[in-house]
Amino acid sequence: MIQSIPKRVTFDEFIDWYPENSGHHYELHNGVIVEMPKPTGKHSEIAGFLNVEIGLLCRSGQLPYFIPKESVVKPYGDESGYEPDIIILDKQAVKLEPRWAKESIITMGSSIPLIVEVVSTNWHDDYALKLDAYEAMGISEYWIADYLGLGGKRYIGSPKLPTFSVCQLVDGEYQISRFRGDEPIVSGVFPEFDLTVDRVFNAIN
Template identity: 30%
Template sequence: MSQERKPERVRDEKINGVIYDMSPAPAYQHSQVIGQIFAKIKNGLKGSMCLVFMENIDYKYSRDNDDYLEPDLIICCDRSAIRGNSYYGTPKFVAEAISPSTVKRDRGIKKDIYESCGVEEYWILSPVERAVEIYYLVDGKYRLQESYVVDDDKESEHYNLGQEITLRAFPITMTLEDIFIY
């Protein structure tokens, strides 16, 4: 008896009608960093109506077509806007971990899409460089609020593993160590 293989979920995004394949899988640091943040947020959202998703929900950002993004992390607070594996509302928070194949889209068109859709907070993480850029939506435009590159040399005057970061819309705080040391 032969067994059929289940089709693997293909990670892709559709932007302006163009499908972008998101394979091969990114470096292991990508999932470690996203997983660390996911755990902190999930714990911090207990008792909330909001849900956090990690790389497994499509964000249907356009009402005019069937385009979608698949954010690395997304906080969805309107549960009625979740249908199947898609979210049709406006996320409160999105984080993207860059890789060589996605850096241009994450810092360019995807950032523009999140901004135009009203996503209040957008993080761009660089797992290999151990860096984070934090953007807040101010008067309809993203403003770089914070930017950190990890310095884990305890003898350095710029040592910053204890640097705290708090999500804008939630009382969820984490340190650079929480994010980048695993």
């Protein structure tokens, strides 16, 4: 269950407060510090698998991207801060980030070609809160890996099945494509990504 720390704080107060070497993971949601649920083994397995596969595409294609171990994304004009499961950063664009070098904070959507969230019990955040924030920031692509089919019917349809959503920014708005089962996942940022949903959710190379 997600735990909230009721006192409202600013983004900078959240960054100053964040405990070092904590065994817990926190985000700031509209001024409220939220302790995030500890990832399950399957959640971590899928996130790790995608991290490796995307990293291999970056290296083999000699793309100007890298995957940081950790970072905080700060949406525009919002007292929120998110730590995505996977974030891909543009090596050149981050040089313009005012808080990257010292704090690992990303404030510009142009620095992020792709961001990925693996859905947990707090699925509302991934499908609504974060989608709106990432869209407003102008992040080119956002993947939602819902391996348990937890999202609401409005997001993944009925019957609810494991679904991989690819949100691509078109004219400032996300156009969402959903993939299931043995369907190959289609990405604009990584067109060479040729894995099916089943292979990703089962972490099969």
